[in-house]
Amino acid sequence: MNLNLVFLLVLSALASGLLSFYQYFFKKEFERSLLLPAFFRFIAIFCLLLLLINPRYQSRQSVIVKPELLVAWDASRSMSFSGAEAQVKEVIDKFHDNRELNDQFEIQYFGFGESLRLGDSLSFTSGQTDIDRALKQLNQLSSSGASSIVLVSDGIQTVGRNYAYSGIDQMVFPIVVGDTVQKNDLEISQVNANAYVTMGNLFEVEAFVTFSGEGSVKSEVRLEKEGQLIDRKSLNFSENDRSQRVKFEIPSDEPGQHMYRIHLTPFPDELETLNNQKYFEVEVVNSQMEIAVIYAFAHPDLGMIKQSLEREKKKEVKLIPISEWSPEDNESSVHILYQPDDRFRELFSYLKDAGKNYFLIAGASSDWNFLNSVQESFRKREMMLSEEAYPVFAEEFQSFYQEDPGFQDFPSLRVNLGEVDFRVSHAPLLWQSINGIESGQPMLTVYQEEGARRVALFGEGLWKWRAFVFQRDQKFDRFDRFFDALIQYLYLTERKQTLELFYDKTNFDDQRIEIQARKYDSNLNLDLSAPLELRLNGEDRAYPMYVNNGYYEIQLDDLDPGLYTFSITDPSTEAMRSGNFEVVSYSAEQLSLTSDVSSLTYLAEKTAGKVFYPSQMEEAFAYLIDQPEFKPVEKIEKKLISGIDQKWLLALIVLSLSIEWIIRKYRGLV
Numbered sequence: 001m002n003l004n005l006v007f008l009l010v011l012s013a014l015a016s017g018l019l020s021f022y023q024y025f026f027k028k029e030f031e032r033s034l035l036l037p038a039f040f041r042f043i044a045i046f047c048l049l050l051l052l053i054n055p056r057y058q059s060r061q062s063v064i065v066k067p068e069l070l071v072a073w074d075a076s077r078s079m080s081f082s083g084a085e086a087q088v089k090e091v092i093d094k095f096h097d098n099r100e101l102n103d104q105f106e107i108q109y110f111g112f113g114e115s116l117r118l119g120d121s122l123s124f125t126s127g128q129t130d131i132d133r134a135l136k137q138l139n140q141l142s143s144s145g146a147s148s149i150v151l152v153s154d155g156i157q158t159v160g161r162n163y164a165y166s167g168i169d170q171m172v173f174p175i176v177v178g179d180t181v182q183k184n185d186l187e188i189s190q191v192n193a194n195a196y197v198t199m200g201n202l203f204e205v206e207a208f209v210t211f212s213g214e215g216s217v218k219s220e221v222r223l224e225k226e227g228q229l230i231d232r233k234s235l236n237f238s239e240n241d242r243s244q245r246v247k248f249e250i251p252s253d254e255p256g257q258h259m260y261r262i263h264l265t266p267f268p269d270e271l272e273t274l275n276n277q278k279y280f281e282v283e284v285v286n287s288q289m290e291i292a293v294i295y296a297f298a299h300p301d302l303g304m305i306k307q308s309l310e311r312e313k314k315k316e317v318k319l320i321p322i323s324e325w326s327p328e329d330n331e332s333s334v335h336i337l338y339q340p341d342d343r344f345r346e347l348f349s350y351l352k353d354a355g356k357n358y359f360l361i362a363g364a365s366s367d368w369n370f371l372n373s374v375q376e377s378f379r380k381r382e383m384m385l386s387e388e389a390y391p392v393f394a395e396e397f398q399s400f401y402q403e404d405p406g407f408q409d410f411p412s413l414r415v416n417l418g419e420v421d422f423r424v425s426h427a428p429l430l431w432q433s434i435n436g437i438e439s440g441q442p443m444l445t446v447y448q449e450e451g452a453r454r455v456a457l458f459g460e461g462l463w464k465w466r467a468f469v470f471q472r473d474q475k476f477d478r479f480d481r482f483f484d485a486l487i488q489y490l491y492l493t494e495r496k497q498t499l500e501l502f503y504d505k506t507n508f509d510d511q512r513i514e515i516q517a518r519k520y521d522s523n524l525n526l527d528l529s530a531p532l533e534l535r536l537n538g539e540d541r542a543y544p545m546y547v548n549n550g551y552y553e554i555q556l557d558d559l560d561p562g563l564y565t566f567s568i569t570d571p572s573t574e575a576m577r578s579g580n581f582e583v584v585s586y587s588a589e590q591l592s593l594t595s596d597v598s599s600l601t602y603l604a605e606k607t608a609g610k611v612f613y614p615s616q617m618e619e620a621f622a623y624l625i626d627q628p629e630f631k632p633v634e635k636i637e638k639k640l641i642s643g644i645d646q647k648w649l650l651a652l653i654v655l656s657l658s659i660e661w662i663i664r665k666y667r668g669l670v
Helices: 003-024 032-053 085-095 099-102 133-141 300-309 344-353 368-374 463-473 475-494 597-606 614-626 646-667
Strands: 055-063 069-074 106-112 116-118 150-152 171-175 185-192 197-199 204-212 217-225 228-237 241-251 257-262 277-285 288-293 315-321 334-338 360-362 378-380 385-391 413-416 419-421 426-434 436-451 452-458 499-503 505-509 513-520 533-536 546-548 552-554 562-570 575-585 633-642
Touching: 003 032, 069 085, 069 133, 085 099, 085 106, 085 150, 085 614, 099 614, 116 133, 133 150, 150 217, 171 385, 171 436, 171 597, 171 614, 185 217, 185 257, 185 277, 197 475, 204 217, 204 228, 204 257, 204 277, 204 475, 241 562, 257 368, 257 575, 277 475, 277 505, 277 575, 288 475, 300 315, 300 334, 300 463, 300 475, 334 344, 334 475, 344 368, 360 475, 385 436, 419 436, 452 475, 463 475, 475 597, 499 562, 499 575, 513 562, 513 575, 546 646
Parallel strands: 069 106, 069 150, 150 171, 197 277, 288 315, 288 334, 334 360, 360 452, 505 575
Antiparallel strands: 055 633, 106 116, 185 204, 204 241, 217 228, 217 257, 257 277, 378 419, 385 413, 385 426, 426 436, 436 452, 499 513, 513 552, 533 562, 546 552, 562 575
């Protein structure tokens, strides 16, 4: 108790005494009978002042704080398929039974599949596994730096980002369950094909096939179009030849959308066969495409563009100097603007008002002050210096082009130094690398501006890329497919394709099938007011679609395995798009039955944790208990505690005043 508090208490007692003395004895004859009511008045006033002062004192309390141990176990069906159920239950039981571990840690249990759930009720019913999401949720739940995560899983993930690269702060200790013995397996890891091609031309499909295991196997890769075999190739794999790239050239002789399937014939005793196939869809465009290349000055890039695009008979390319362009020249399907300057102002205004797509090529000779003023999608802080920049392929770009023709070996383009600040969402296909350092600036990117599509290339010298591809491959095909994909991307909405579809071509029978669509009006502005309907397999019954986050959506449940076709229509405008997908009688959890030890090991190393197996549980417990970071910590908690009980003090005030009043009444003083 400090001196200030003592002083206040003494002062309160004196004040209470003086007030009581003043009321009962000041300028009055002393009577012994008044001492009792004066005493109760003193008590009431003193207690009231005590309430106002509210005296408090500091309390010190010793508290033992245990580190948190978050035990998360895989509740997906892959546990049942791989026979790991018993292992998970055994591991969780051992955590419950280890007294020393429970004394040292504050243990919480979670199950996870598509999402995280609290509790240790063991069930394995989730149809999907998202380990990355579970780790991030656990990381958010951790309340102290002494927390750690135990992940009881086979490491097989069916949805979500790669959990091995999760940016979490806690140490992760994976306990690997399931079958860890690597089995011989073939897999189609990736298929590259352009989403759009022009009718009457050959288009290339590229598939990457990988082999894991020991020894050697033989297989055959087959390409089917809507159930009909159109090509096949034999493959041989061994421990020294584990991956192969397979190419098919397919004629585009029928317009519309077409579903293709690439699959591998399984070798004897192959257990995991669902990863032996992939589906992809290609739309064949049947129309003549007129392309206007409008330029400010002559450059070798112009001739390259014309030669590359006119290799197909369905394309006609016109090279037009800006001085000869007129708004009446409006028959072109796609416009390519080469290094524009102030003379392009009327052209930019025309393209914007008409809602037309264009391909902007801005190099070292471009007028950036003009470009910054004529459009609002990006700004470039020009440094008046130019440099050679090399392309770096953006692996994450999956919109309409997926093949890397070897950009890491391509020659450099001349670019203006300076940061490009995009004001709208954009998707880079190529990044810039200067002097071997990725600058973080896009070299080639796509974006939308008021509903119209844009492609922007920041660099000049494109002709060197096509020449390099010919020197390397003795043909132009890989570059021409790349450049043609950019033009097709711009051309398709120029045809007023007002409906775009987004859906998975292959679905599992235990999954909810989601189909999304986007509708645009005649000016390519997003339209969310249309009454879109979906019809399945040509049935008369129509399923209405609902709007969610800028998309029309519908979810289909309980579909039997098989191939389905569907159409989405807008009854108000008769706009229609169709597609197809397959439902297979497997679970996504059956795609892989071998535990992913490598990803779990990488995760543990990245977070300073350690990998254990069910047979090493005692070793795991000893390791956790011995870690200096995970020792209970004694903390001294200081608390200010009130020295009075306000309820009892109020009761005493009321009681004192009541007794005083009764005495005064009895004495005739009231």
